[in-house]
Amino acid sequence: MTTDVIEQDSHDEHHDDSHEHGKMTGIKRWLYTTNHKDIGTLYLWFAFIMFLTGGAMAMVIRAELFQPGLQLVEPDFFNQLTTVHGLIMVFGAIMPAFTGFANWMLPMMLGAPDMALPRMNNWSFWILPFAFAILLGSFFMESGAPNFGWTFYAPLSTTYSNGSTAFFVFAVHIMGISSIMGAINIVVTIMNLRAPGMTYMKMPLFVWTFFITAYLLIAVMPVLAGVVTMLLTDTYFGTSFFDAAGGGDPVMFQHIFWFFGHPEVYIMILPAFGIVSTIIPAFSRKRLFGYSSMVYATSSIALLSFIVWAHHMFTTGMPLFGELFFMYCTMLIAVPTGVKVFNWVATMWRGSLSFETPMLFSIAFVILFTIGGFSGLMLAMTPVDFQYHDTYFVVAHFHYVLVTGSLFSIYAGAYYWLPKWTGHMYNDTLSKWHFWCSLISVNLLFFPMHFLGLAGMPRRIPDYALQFADFNKWVSIGGFAFGLSQLIFLAVVIKCIRGGEKAPAKPWDGAIGLEWTVASPAPYHTFSTPPPQKDIDNADQHEH
Amino acid sequence: MTDKEQAQKQIDTVNNSNSKTVKKLLLVVIAMFGFGFALVPLYDVFCDITGLNGKTNTTAASYEASAVDTSRLIKVQFITRNAKGIPWKFEPVLNEVNVHPGEIKVVSFYAKNNALHDIIGQAVPSVSPGLAANYFHKIECFCFTQQPLKASEDVEMALQFYVDLDLPEDINTLTLSYTLYDITEKSS
Numbered sequence: 044m045t046t047d048v049i050e051q052d053s054h055d056e057h058h059d060d061s062h063e064h065g066k067m068t069g070i071k072r073w074l075y076t077t078n079h080k081d082i083g084t085l086y087l088w089f090a091f092i093m094f095l096t097g098g099a100m101a102m103v104i105r106a107e108l109f110q111p112g113l114q115l116v117e118p119d120f121f122n123q124l125t126t127v128h129g130l131i132m133v134f135g136a137i138m139p140a141f142t143g144f145a146n147w148m149l150p151m152m153l154g155a156p157d158m159a160l161p162r163m164n165n166w167s168f169w170i171l172p173f174a175f176a177i178l179l180g181s182f183f184m185e186s187g188a189p190n191f192g193w194t195f196y197a198p199l200s201t202t203y204s205n206g207s208t209a210f211f212v213f214a215v216h217i218m219g220i221s222s223i224m225g226a227i228n229i230v231v232t233i234m235n236l237r238a239p240g241m242t243y244m245k246m247p248l249f250v251w252t253f254f255i256t257a258y259l260l261i262a263v264m265p266v267l268a269g270v271v272t273m274l275l276t277d278t279y280f281g282t283s284f285f286d287a288a289g290g291g292d293p294v295m296f297q298h299i300f301w302f303f304g305h306p307e308v309y310i311m312i313l314p315a316f317g318i319v320s321t322i323i324p325a326f327s328r329k330r331l332f333g334y335s336s337m338v339y340a341t342s343s344i345a346l347l348s349f350i351v352w353a354h355h356m357f358t359t360g361m362p363l364f365g366e367l368f369f370m371y372c373t374m375l376i377a378v379p380t381g382v383k384v385f386n387w388v389a390t391m392w393r394g395s396l397s398f399e400t401p402m403l404f405s406i407a408f409v410i411l412f413t414i415g416g417f418s419g420l421m422l423a424m425t426p427v428d429f430q431y432h433d434t435y436f437v438v439a440h441f442h443y444v445l446v447t448g449s450l451f452s453i454y455a456g457a458y459y460w461l462p463k464w465t466g467h468m469y470n471d472t473l474s475k476w477h478f479w480c481s482l483i484s485v486n487l488l489f490f491p492m493h494f495l496g497l498a499g500m501p502r503r504i505p506d507y508a509l510q511f512a513d514f515n516k517w518v519s520i521g522g523f524a525f526g527l528s529q530l531i532f533l534a535v536v537i538k539c540i541r542g543g544e545k546a547p548a549k550p551w552d553g554a555i556g557l558e559w560t561v562a563s564p565a566p567y568h569t570f571s572t573p574p575p576q577k578d579i580d581n582a583d584q585h586e587h
Numbered sequence: 588m589t590d591k592e593q594a595q596k597q598i599d600t601v602n603n604s605n606s607k608t609v610k611k612l613l614l615v616v617i618a619m620f621g622f623g624f625a626l627v628p629l630y631d632v633f634c635d636i637t638g639l640n641g642k643t644n645t646t647a648a649s650y651e652a653s654a655v656d657t658s659r660l661i662k663v664q665f666i667t668r669n670a671k672g673i674p675w676k677f678e679p680v681l682n683e684v685n686v687h688p689g690e691i692k693v694v695s696f697y698a699k700n701n702a703l704h705d706i707i708g709q710a711v712p713s714v715s716p717g718l719a720a721n722y723f724h725k726i727e728c729f730c731f732t733q734q735p736l737k738a739s740e741d742v743e744m745a746l747q748f749y750v751d752l753d754l755p756e757d758i759n760t761l762t763l764s765y766t767l768y769d770i771t772e773k774s775s
Contacts, residue, residue, distance in 0.1 A: 159605050202671075223616055231608045235601060265616050269623025281773060284627060287711045288670065288768030294640055295630045299623060360640070362718055 074169070077161030079146045080565060084464070085168050086143030087457075091533070093135030093175065094450075098526050100128040105522035108515050111507055119205070121505035122190035127178065129193030133311065134218045135175055137445065140453045141314040142167075142225045145253050147464065149229065151558040151565065152247050152582075154238030154574040159231040167224035174217035181210040192503060194304070197285035197296040201277045212275045219268045226260035229253055238557075238573040244338070245583050247556055248331060251338050252317030255345045259306045259313070262349075267303040270296070294359050301352035309348045312444060313341055315412075315452035316383055319405045320584075321556070322459050323387050326402035327394025328553040330586040333386040340379035340386075347376050357428045366425045373423035377416065384413055399551070400474040404455035407482055408448060415443030418493065433503075436496025442489045454481075454532065459554075461539050462546035466564030469539040473531055480528035487521030556582050641717040643763075647731060648724040652689035652752050659759075660685050661750050666764040667696065667710075673769035674702045675736070677710075680743070688752045696729065696765070699741035707735045707774050710765045719758050722751035730765065733774060 067075060073085060104124050107115045116124070146164065150157055158164050181188045186206030191199035200208055233254045237246070246254075273284040274296075283289025285296045316337075324331045331337065353361065353369040361369075387409050396402070418440040422428055431437060454477075461469050491514045500511045507515065549559035560578050561569045634642045663686060665679035676699040686692045700706055710730040714720040725731075729744035736742060750761070 159601075160609070227609060227612045227616075230612060231605050234608055235604050261612055261615050262619055265618075265620035266623040266626075269620050273624075273627075283773075287766065288709050288770050289773060290645070292630070292634075292640065292642075295627065298630060299626050302626065360715075360717060 075165070077157075077165050078567060079150050079158045079161070079164065080464075080567065082158075082164050082168050083143045083145075083147030086139045086146060089168070089171060090136050090138075090140035090143060091536075093131050093139065095529070095533075096179070097128050097131035097136055098529065100124045100131070101522065102526050104128065105519040107505055108507070109519040110516065111509055111512050113506055116505070118505045119187065119190055122192075122503065123182065123188040125503050126189045126192050126195075127182070130178060130189070130214075131175070132445070133193065133307075134215075134222075135171075137311045137449050137453070138222060139171060141253075141256070141311075141449075142222075144314065144318070144453075144456055145225070145229050148460065148558060149232055149250060149253060150236070151561065151569055152250055152556055153233065153236055153241060154557050154570045154579065155232060155236035156568065156571050158228050159236050160228045163224050164228055167221045167228065170217050171221050174214045174221065177210050177217070178214040181207045184210070186210075194300060195271075195274065196300070197274060197277065197293050200274055201285060204278055208274065208278045212271045215271045216268055219264045222260050223264050226257035226264070229257040230261070233257075238570070238579060240576045240579050244335065245579065245585075247317075247582065247584055248320040248334060248337050248341075249314075249317035252313045252320075252341055255341050256310050256313045259310050259345055259348065263303045263306040263310075266299065267307075270299045270303065273299075294356075297356050297359060298353065301355045302349075304355065305352040306345070306348040308441075308444075309344060311449050312412075313345065315408070315449045316341060318452045318456040318459075319387065319408050320383075322401045322405045322455050323390050323409075324584065325459070325551050325554040326397055326399060326405075327391045328396075329390055329394040330555075331386070331584045332389035332392075332586065333382070334585045336382055337386055340382040343379045344376060347372060347379075351376065354423055354428075357425050358432045370423055370425045374420060377420055380416055384409060384416075399458075400469070400471070400478055401455045401459035403475075403478045404451050404458065407478075408451045408455060411443055411447030411451065411485075415440055415448055418443065431496060433501055434496035435492045435500045435502055438502050439489050439492035439496060442492070446489065447485055451481075454478075457532075457536075459551070460558070461536070462550045463558055463563050463565055465539050465543075466546055467539050467543035468546050468550060469535050470543065473535045473538070477528060477531040477535060480531065481525060484521050484524035484528055488518055488525050489521075491518050491521075555584065635721075641713040641715050641720045641764075643712050643714050643720050643723055644725055645731070647728070648726055650691060650726060650749060651724075652749060654752070655687050655689040656752055657687050659688055659754075661688060661754065661758075662760045663692075663748075663750070664760065664762045665694065665696070666762060668764065668766045670766055670768045673706065673708060673767055675700055675706070675708060675767060676741075677708075677765075677767045686750055688750045688754055691726065691747060691749045693727075693745060693747045695743045695745050697741065697743055698734065698736065698767075700736035700738060703738050705735065705737045705771070706769055707733050707771045709733050709768045709770045711768065713764050713766070715762045715764065716758060719754065719761050722754040722758075723761060723763070724749055724751060733770065 073081065076082060103116065104121065107113075107121060146158060178188070184207070189195065189200070189207045189211040190205055195211065200211070233246070233250060273282070276282040277284050277286060277291070283291040285291045285293045287293060320331055320337060351369055351373045353365060354373045357366055357369075418436065422431055422437065422440055458469060458474060495511055495514050495518070498511065500507055546563040548562050550563070557574055557578055558565070560574060634640050662683055664683040665681065667677045667679060669675060669677055676697070678697055680695045680697055684692055684694060698708065712728070712730050714723050725746065725748045727745060727747035729746065734742070734744065
């Protein structure tokens, strides 16, 4: 790490913010930091390390599935890999990466000096490594890691648990507390620290999506904490929430879990909408088409997410009315989502487009996320869901929305703001290699999974029938290529931190937003005094 | 007021409104944690109203039918199943019976403990189609209580039930399924 002299955050004694006082160097800088940019950096690195960890597990999974039969790992270990891969990618990679973006960008976009609750911000990051140490540590225990799927359905995780349930539950508790603290911080920052003159409808759409996501987190993370607590007492303290023998109901587990689980999937995609809505206008050299409709669409997606959970459970035996209700509500979500997709396309329409790497990832996001959305619509239809349920079609669907959706938006955002974060331009050639390798391999990896699923290949199985062999071979090759391609990104980032072409304050001519009014790299403290009204008006995403 | 005091006042106002917002949000967090647990009784109520999940009455119902509808004949099938790890023989004496709505019927189930030790069993019923669950009334059932059996002991257990007169027209067959659980550890 650099030996920057940094300022210790304190609420008193801020006579002159540009002067730095209090020295903190080396590891202590990162342990004690309350600076939103430091914490953002920590979140982003943590997310990337977790992404590589979960990715390594995916590589073993794809190696095992390269050909039929059992080659590399035992079925039980395979189950542990799929479970922990899912948990790590959801709670360790995508969510912390978005929190990292929020930390770095929200104060700069709002013209605020820092997040509203800097001390809590430090806590919410630093408890995360412990959660994942517990989760990953369980691999090395006698019981093995959790093997009941990332959805941890009872009674797999209670009666038939391999003994890892307690570690799993405590890890999830810590992740939940971290997310809730992060979300509270985001809401308080947005509500109280907006620069004077920045009304809610003048906030960048990026801020709006994080605002709504934070509310979703505050609403559903406690429900997750509740359901894992019930799981814990069922497994170890003799309660019968989900145990039919004691008067409980295992299907109720699925209802409570998915009441959390469905809003959770929007927690992982709404911030992606915000990032893409920032980048597409910048490289189309136009304002965002339909800013207000974007805000309302995002809000309605968030509200609808609370009344569609049972579409994950069509095959559990629901009354016809229930199946129809959840089917229609789910299909209704396609309307606001369609509004967003059309708005992005309309933003590009007749714009003067240029294809820098952030734009490439954003356009790929729009197309591939839409494919994932369409397969989601197919899954929403009750009659056909009986065929698709628990097959590779589902795996294809959620990887299209989470990898080519959320992850691609994270890459787009990372390339877009790297010059602001590091003060250097990234290596353009390498970044293009990263994009094209990722784009081709990710489709080779996930597209054939649709066909595998339609043909009946079940998910979460270490072996498969012979007729699936060819497709699985191609999928695995795509998987290895995609995994390797992500190392290019690591190289780009390291090169960019170490040096490269000096970045101007605003490296993208079409970009708008308060973050481009400060120098690159962004000074350790920004907006100690609020930005002038002129800058706020210029940052307004509305069409004029 | 000096500039410094003014600035300090501004910081105080922001901190004040911050802690107000935090308190409100923490209340939401606590409320939602509670809501997760409230879903447990809510789910039962919901199942009761809608007949979701084929849950039947867990305590004895009284006979309330006003007449016997001899124009309809409902086929009631019985299925038994042992949960993992209970070595009992458990089966219905009759696999199915035909009843008129409103007619009281008594059938029996046979259970034998094939293990070399005493076991307490608990049968948990479920009706399919789920919507019919609200129209299937058990007046007397072995599933209302625990069933202890000594090693090699056997027993015939009674079920007394009637089908409601209001059973929807399109339902002509009901399947009553019992799953038997070993609850020796839990009840000791």
